[in-house]
Amino acid sequence: MKPRESGQSDGRSGTGGQGGDLPKGSAPERRELDRRSFLARGVSLATFGTTAFLYRTAGAADSEKTTDPMRVPGAPPRPYGERSPFEKQARKGRTEPSSSHGKDVTVADPFISLTPLQDLHGVVTPSSLHFERHHNGVPAIDPARHRLVIHGLVDRPLIFTVEELKRLPSVSRLTFIECSGNTWLGWQDAQDLTVQDTHGLTSTSEWTGVKLSTLLDAVGARRDATWMLAEGSDAAGLDRSVPLTDEVLNEALICYGQNGEALRPEQGYPLRLLVPGFEGNINVKWLRRLKLGTAPFMTRWETAKYTDLMPDGKAYQFSLVMEAKSVITAPSGRQQIHPGFREIRGLAWSGRGRVTKVEVSVDGGRTWQEARLQEPVLPKCHSRFRFPWRWQGQEAILQSRCHDETGYVQPSREDLIKVRGTHSIYHYNAVHSWKVERDGKVRNVHV
Amino acid sequence: MKPRESGQSDGRSGTGGQGGDLPKGSAPERRELDRRSFLARGVSLATFGTTAFLYRTAGAADSEKTTDPMRVPGAPPRPYGERSPFEKQARKGRTEPSSSHGKDVTVADPFISLTPLQDLHGVVTPSSLHFERHHNGVPAIDPARHRLVIHGLVDRPLIFTVEELKRLPSVSRLTFIECSGNTWLGWQDAQDLTVQDTHGLTSTSEWTGVKLSTLLDAVGARRDATWMLAEGSDAAGLDRSVPLTDEVLNEALICYGQNGEALRPEQGYPLRLLVPGFEGNINVKWLRRLKLGTAPFMTRWETAKYTDLMPDGKAYQFSLVMEAKSVITAPSGRQQIHPGFREIRGLAWSGRGRVTKVEVSVDGGRTWQEARLQEPVLPKCHSRFRFPWRWQGQEAILQSRCHDETGYVQPSREDLIKVRGTHSIYHYNAVHSWKVERDGKVRNVHV
Incomplete structure (x- = not known):
């Protein structure tokens, strides 16, 4: 069944309807980086050169039939759902x-x-x-x-x-x-x-x-x-x-x-x-x-x-409040990355209130740039931060630094240890460093 | 082991510490209703007349031993957790x-x-x-x-x-x-x-x-x-x-x-x-x-x-946006309630943006009072509303009515049907009514 291209316009006023050209990069968030550029250079996209992907022929092999989800009825509802068997994320021991x-x-x-x-x-x-x-x-x-x-x-x-x-x-x-x-x-x-x-x-x-x-x-x-x-x-x-x-x-x-x-x-x-x-x-x-x-x-x-x-x-005793902290979750330790665009993502939080700013460094703290915070930023809650990055094969040290609404800034490891020494177990909240090696391996380091 | 009552004060400045008397009802939300009163009259509380609950004797029965979670080591961690076997909530068919x-x-x-x-x-x-x-x-x-x-x-x-x-x-x-x-x-x-x-x-x-x-x-x-x-x-x-x-x-x-x-x-x-x-x-x-x-x-x-x-x-065709709507989820159809205090709770939402107000009626729409909205109220998201209520055995019709940021007000069933008739399947968003019978049974009704 080929979709027809002729049709009617919105039959109900005020419910979306037509109008509205595609934006041409005018909204502020769309300026944030040149997406056409990073897509063309950064992601290994397949161009679209065949209709076989969309309209399979009647004589397709049996093996394709059994794995094509459009050719077999799916599963019925379940009273209490489970994740896909392809997803294996798990908690683990220390x-x-x-x-x-x-x-x-x-x-x-x-x-x-x-x-x-x-x-x-x-x-x-x-x-x-x-x-x-x-x-x-x-x-x-x-x-x-x-x-x-x-x-x-x-x-x-x-x-x-x-x-x-x-x-x-x-x-x-x-x-x-x-x-x-x-x-x-x-x-x-x-x-x-x-x-x-x-x-x-x-x-x-x-x-x-x-x-x-x-x-x-x-x-x-x-x-x-x-x-x-x-x-x-x-x-x-x-x-x-x-x-x-x-x-x-x-x-x-x-x-x-x-x-x-x-x-x-x-x-x-x-x-x-x-x-x-x-x-x-x-x-x-x-x-x-x-x-x-x-x-x-x-x-x-x-x-x-x-x-x-x-x-x-x-x-x-009774050091009860969890101070401001952040960490980059991707790319992160033991991951393998490849040259090109990838978004740096992480979490920031403070037991004293709202996160007001997260800075990211890709050069071990020599320079810092502000990350984008996911709205709404809620007090005493994880906040997701994101930062666009193109990796071009060089060594890099990735760090993030959290600011909270009390004016507190997440300390460097050096500054934290100056005050606290190294005999503690609890309340470590220093800036964390991931080193990206030339081969794309990411390792946990102290700098 | 009886806890000692002597002790030290907060050993670390700025981490919580002492101070701060118990508030005496001064904060606005604590005035919202007379809690001591609803607790005394509305909830069948056991007063605390024995220490046996806290400190069990050594000669307790075996049956108690096996069911007392403090007497047996608990379960180890799991890679992917599951809910308690006592919880049975389930999706169901229509x-x-x-x-x-x-x-x-x-x-x-x-x-x-x-x-x-x-x-x-x-x-x-x-x-x-x-x-x-x-x-x-x-x-x-x-x-x-x-x-x-x-x-x-x-x-x-x-x-x-x-x-x-x-x-x-x-x-x-x-x-x-x-x-x-x-x-x-x-x-x-x-x-x-x-x-x-x-x-x-x-x-x-x-x-x-x-x-x-x-x-x-x-x-x-x-x-x-x-x-x-x-x-x-x-x-x-x-x-x-x-x-x-x-x-x-x-x-x-x-x-x-x-x-x-x-x-x-x-x-x-x-x-x-x-x-x-x-x-x-x-x-x-x-x-x-x-x-x-x-x-x-x-x-x-x-x-x-x-x-x-x-x-x-x-x-x-293409009536794509879900208009403002709300429903009381508790007490709700087929539940059985008993005289006394209970919080009326529900959900409100609008496909056009933020919910700005939810009103609740307990008399079938003759009078309305504003419910408390859980912050943050997010656009195009379920918003939880809550309303304190004491049921004293009378018949009652419970309703909720959602307002959204466009000024739209969830319609009565009568007003919706005046425009839409009754031949539709989709996009029903009228004010919903639950009737509480004298025996405390809650039934779905139209008013």
Whole structure:
């Protein structure tokens, strides 16, 4: 059936209709680079020299028949869809440098998996690929049996079922959660790693739940309650102290929803605390208890873990906010690129608010140019940045640098280490460098 | 281990720290309703009278041991996560009223499945629950073999591979896609249906791809090319004519990403057209061909289907934009509610731009009150609205009414039918009514 070229114009006023010539490069975003040029030079396009592609002959081979999706009826609907079998992206365990053999080893860590940032688009992380961090495995919880208790410095201690929480006024918000240990290998010598290995402990979801302040009103939180213990019902019983600042009271949620459906088991099903911008472990999963007090509760997670060891031997406690950070996700570690045009893409975020600017360098930080930020830029959320680039076979060091609305600028590795030393595990947020070799191999380096 | 109450204050300046009394209801949103009151009266809360919930005794029964998630190590990480086995939300086939037996029948339609809007949170639709509409099943396509050809009124016809498209400048956008047949039963007498049955052919995703205008620049689209044929590589070979208006050229994408990962097979893997705000079938899936011309191509999908039959016997063609619409998703059809507080929640959207206001009525449209809109409100995207409500056992008719940035107001059913009659299948967007009976049953009605 050959499409007819004659036809009618729009039969309904105001619904699109005709008119509107093709733009001739007048809109600002269309000036951004000479697309005809990069397409002609940068992408190995096939020109269109045969109609066989469009209209196959009746006598085509059987093998073509079986693989041509237009010749066989497709699959029926499914109650709950799955991705294409051709897509293989996966979370993976942490990679440890193994200096004795000169090779890196992927460790089957029972409590960590990392998001494949190099494979993802936009800012939403698919829930199936959201990073995992737990301390004694993912508990299996029946939501009908689960309870949240709120007690301590309150007038009316209360126990809530999940269904009760779902009936209360709700809020949704797109926000990142980043493990404070994300990029922990940045404190060490550079290994030949992927961006999943180096930065895969951060993910973004649309979270839905009830505001913490709604529940604190319900229990009658007392005026002198300035800290809150949040406890999970996993086998580690992870519990953390949360300062009840104005920011926390305005923004914290008790979540039951993630990307439209229920929280995933790895993300705290059926309930988790969400404190946007705070380090991952504060967003206590499988949440069962909130206790109000006048001081931090000094749990073992606040002494044996999650402190920052400084060069003078002292350790910072309660360094809760994730500072501004960014990373180029493509091209990135262990990828192979070829000469020509390719868009540099990455993610930037700040636990203090909105990203205001991302700069990209392709020469190891000698010169910087501003990247395009995907709108809308949301506070405390991954922001996608993009930068056009043509690689012509030269060595290059690719970097990105994030600015946030407080005026903070993501530090160089040198500047970060000047202040923090190299004994920390957590809160590494330096500018990251990928080196493109002459053969197109991309490697993780420190510069 | 009992948490200690003594402790240290924030050891790091500027990272949260102490200070900040609990707010005492001063923020505007905290005045919105008397939460202590609705909690005390509206939710059957257990008061906190025993420590057994928190600190179980050593001699607990074996049965409790096996179900207590704190007593057994949890599951290890998974490469690609799945939802909790307690969650059963599913897409379903269409429901047809069966007047002969007075019962509705769910039809195992081979080409349709509907999104369970009543079960979802926020605005992102999980990709696994995005509605499906195809015309000869979901094709299985190997992305390495797939091509997109652009020809017709162009200087340089070109063929693109999927990998080539992925290297070009990209854009991401949260936007809804709604089948023009969504709410087709609204033209008929009211049946006792769920919101999934009535409105389940609309979903929102974050889509990522390359701008159509980038590709049209590459092929050298000619000045007189004002229409474009888009053809899918499914076994139906669905093809539609798209007017190349300024709006389409500014906004249309060729997508390969959905909610962070690759398009799902039901959504056009590996490539689909996205024209934000246009009826679903224009967003051609499994996209293989774009042909530029000077007039609509008058395919069979533009005559045998997807036209709007008017009372005078004439049919509108190319009524492509989805007008403003909204629906309350909870409480909604076939749900059972109980006296007390519950938040009324719903979705509103407009193919013409941003939703500016949603009004809710609980008395069948006699009085209206403004609902709270979840920020950010994005153009041509589902917007979540919420409205606090206490049900006290009376009959009630719940309605919502959407306003968009063009000044358009979602019409009443009566006003819509005055203009459109009742012979249409597509583009029904009237205010929807749910009746709450005295026994708390919620039914789909026309008022």
